[in-house]
Amino acid sequence: MKKRLRKKSSPAKKSSVRRSPKTSVAASLSEQKCQNLFDLTSDMIQIFKADGTLLEMNAAWRKNLEYSEHDLANLTVYNLLFPKDRKESEEVFLAVMRDGKPRKFQATMVTKGGQELAVEGTVSRLMCENRPTALSAIFRDVTRHKHYEKLKDEFISTVSHELRTPLTVIREGVSQVRDELMGPVPEDQKTMLDMVLHNSDRLGRIIEELLDVSKLEAGKVRLHRKLCNIVEVVSEVVGNFRAILKYKNLELLTSFPSNRIDIYIDRDKIVQVLTHLINNSLKFTEKGHIKVHIKAQDDFVECRVSDTGRGISKEDLSKAFQKFSQFSREIGPGDRGTGLGLSICKKLIELHHGRIKIESTPLKGTEVSFLLPRYTHRELFKDSIGEALSRCVEERSHLSIIIFDVLDFEVLEKKLGFRQVENIVVQMEKVINGALRRVADVAIKDTKAIMVLLPDTQKDNAYVVMGRLLQVLEDFLIREQKTPKIEIHSSVICYPEEAVTLEEILDGIYAQ
Amino acid sequence: MKKILVIDDEPNILLMVAQRLKANHYAVVTALSGEQGLKRASEDKPDMVLLDHVMVDMDGGEVLDRLKMDPETRSIPVVMFTADVKDVKLGDYLDRGAVDCIYKPFTPEDLLAKVQKVLAGQS
Numbered sequence: 001m002k003k004r005l006r007k008k009s010s011p012a013k014k015s016s017v018r019r020s021p022k023t024s025v026a027a028s029l030s031e032q033k034c035q036n037l038f039d040l041t042s043d044m045i046q047i048f049k050a051d052g053t054l055l056e057m058n059a060a061w062r063k064n065l066e067y068s069e070h071d072l073a074n075l076t077v078y079n080l081l082f083p084k085d086r087k088e089s090e091e092v093f094l095a096v097m098r099d100g101k102p103r104k105f106q107a108t109m110v111t112k113g114g115q116e117l118a119v120e121g122t123v124s125r126l127m128c129e130n131r132p133t134a135l136s137a138i139f140r141d142v143t144r145h146k147h148y149e150k151l152k153d154e155f156i157s158t159v160s161h162e163l164r165t166p167l168t169v170i171r172e173g174v175s176q177v178r179d180e181l182m183g184p185v186p187e188d189q190k191t192m193l194d195m196v197l198h199n200s201d202r203l204g205r206i207i208e209e210l211l212d213v214s215k216l217e218a219g220k221v222r223l224h225r226k227l228c229n230i231v232e233v234v235s236e237v238v239g240n241f242r243a244i245l246k247y248k249n250l251e252l253l254t255s256f257p258s259n260r261i262d263i264y265i266d267r268d269k270i271v272q273v274l275t276h277l278i279n280n281s282l283k284f285t286e287k288g289h290i291k292v293h294i295k296a297q298d299d300f301v302e303c304r305v306s307d308t309g310r311g312i313s314k315e316d317l318s319k320a321f322q323k324f325s326q327f328s329r330e331i332g333p334g335d336r337g338t339g340l341g342l343s344i345c346k347k348l349i350e351l352h353h354g355r356i357k358i359e360s361t362p363l364k365g366t367e368v369s370f371l372l373p374r375y376t377h378r379e380l381f382k383d384s385i386g387e388a389l390s391r392c393v394e395e396r397s398h399l400s401i402i403i404f405d406v407l408d409f410e411v412l413e414k415k416l417g418f419r420q421v422e423n424i425v426v427q428m429e430k431v432i433n434g435a436l437r438r439v440a441d442v443a444i445k446d447t448k449a450i451m452v453l454l455p456d457t458q459k460d461n462a463y464v465v466m467g468r469l470l471q472v473l474e475d476f477l478i479r480e481q482k483t484p485k486i487e488i489h490s491s492v493i494c495y496p497e498e499a500v501t502l503e504e505i506l507d508g509i510y511a512q
Numbered sequence: 513m514k515k516i517l518v519i520d521d522e523p524n525i526l527l528m529v530a531q532r533l534k535a536n537h538y539a540v541v542t543a544l545s546g547e548q549g550l551k552r553a554s555e556d557k558p559d560m561v562l563l564d565h566v567m568v569d570m571d572g573g574e575v576l577d578r579l580k581m582d583p584e585t586r587s588i589p590v591v592m593f594t595a596d597v598k599d600v601k602l603g604d605y606l607d608r609g610a611v612d613c614i615y616k617p618f619t620p621e622d623l624l625a626k627v628q629k630v631l632a633g634q635s
Contacts, residue, residue: 164595164616165525167616167617169524171617172525172529173524175619176535176620179620437606438604
């Protein structure tokens with residue numbers, strides 16, 4: 001091997017000596033280009049060894065961190081990092097050194113003057129004579145960006161609290177007078193108080209929608225997807241409207257498949273979308289019917305809400321999903337929305353990686369349909385872990401994943417039949433989801449394994465949860481009393497201790 | 513008559529909730545701060561506690577933890593009041609021993625149904 005390398009390297013050496021003037025100019029230009037990039041970029045660049053020894057830094061690095069050339073002798077990369085970020089960064093650096101795959105990193109650095117600097121960037125490996133020698137980190141100051149993010153979060157939670165509290169007092173105060181808690185109220189005054197109540201509820205809804213939009217736009221809405229029978233979800237929402245449809249003398253038509261269709265969705269969010277769509281139809285339909293339709297395709301499930309209402313003009317239709325677009329408005333009384341509903345629906349469907357579209361003919365009616373993807377378990381595993389991981393990286397928290405494996409699956413399959421065993425795994429997933437306490441925690445099944453995602457959970461705590469869930473599972477299996485006995489192997493994989501990237505986590509899971 | 517302790521640092525809310533509960537034949541004790549709430553809980557031995565989750569002197573979660581740590585108050589069911597974004601803290605509070613949550617702005621039906629449910633479960 002060594003021999004061959006030497007052979008290969010010698011002609012290269014020769015050619016560099018005998019470089020034609022043209023190639024030498026090109027090489028020199030390319031070198032200058034690199035040097036210019038290094039010197040002039042506003043990104044900070046540092047070349048360092050995995051033990052932390054600093055080798056070279058660019059001007060932007062010196063400017064931002066306020067260190068001069070002669071300060072550097074006594075510094076290592078780890079001295080520059082905020083203490084609580086040292087361990088995690090070291091893990092990232094060592095992983096890059098090991099496999100050469102560039103990785104993103106986020107950390108807080110401390111300037112010479114003691115200022116904290118939030119940075120974000122990429123670390124990659126540098127090779128010298130075929131050996132991993134050093135690391136280069138290219139990163140930028142995101143302190144201001146982080147600050148604005150924080151302000152935005154604070155704004156959302158402050159607005160929630162500060163608007164809802166007085167609204168509670170107004171609503172409840174009026175409602176108590178209306179309910180004659182303080183003494184009799186004449187009928188005409190009751191009518192007036194009802195109007196106040198109705199409008200305070202409307203204000204409440206507007207606040208909710210404004211908050212929903214801000215949260216969606218700030219990327220703060222996380223889905224909590226679980227396996228749900230979409231037919232049941234849609235039927236339930238439609239059921240809530242039966243009385244009002246009857247009252248408005250509108251016919252309700254439904255077209256649902258007879259079998260159950262299980263898909264992974266955030267139930268509450270899909271209920272919110274459907275409720276909004278049916279409400280919209282209700283608002284703009286005076287006579288005829290409202291039809292709700294579900295159709296299952298191979299990769300998608302389609303849900304459609306159509307009506308025989310007043311429809312939307314072509315001009316308005318193009319901006320139907322834009323914020324604050326209100327149409328089919330007539331002068332006079334009537335329920336008014338915020339013009340935010342459809343844009344919220346669109347964002348919620350897109351969070352599910354689905355699509356939504358609207359078609360309408362003025363005076364004939366409107367049809368809104370959305371498609372939700374049907375994931376394979378493996379796709380869902382990847383998608384859910386990816387989502388949870390990016391959030392944990394962003395918030396610099398931990399992510400633990402518990403894996404429950406059904407042992408000797410093939411043996412069980414032979415004895416009990418695939419259907420039977422599959423059904424048990426489905427039941428197990430349900431049992432675990434029922435035992436999980438935090439909203440963000442979720443269990444998802446593969447053919448013969450169940451994965452439990454625990455965001456913001458350190459390894460020690462994950463083992464506590466695992467112990468509790470194992471007990472729940474064992475109780476369930478004892479109740480089921482299957483022969484042969486079903487045995488479960490459990491394990492935990494943690495970010496960032498054991499795996500840093502999505503691939504590493506997936507490798508870790510499938511290696512189990 | 514069942515006794516309910518309401519802890520909220522917003523006097524108007526406290527008044528509204530107390531009036532509504534009294535009108536529905538509950539005995540009501542109120543506290544305007546976390547510290548006061550803890551004192552009332554151990555002295556008055558209420559049948560349940562309604563606890564606001566954001567207060568100036570002490571976070572609702574801390575009050576909850578202290579109620580659950582004290583053997584004298586541990587068994588009193590606690591329902592959290594929250595004006596915060598839905599679903600953010602609920603699971604966390606349930607993990608720490610609360611039995612339910614009421615979101616502000618609430619309707620009287622909401623409030624009374626949850627109170628009734630909790631008290632029924634307790635007896």
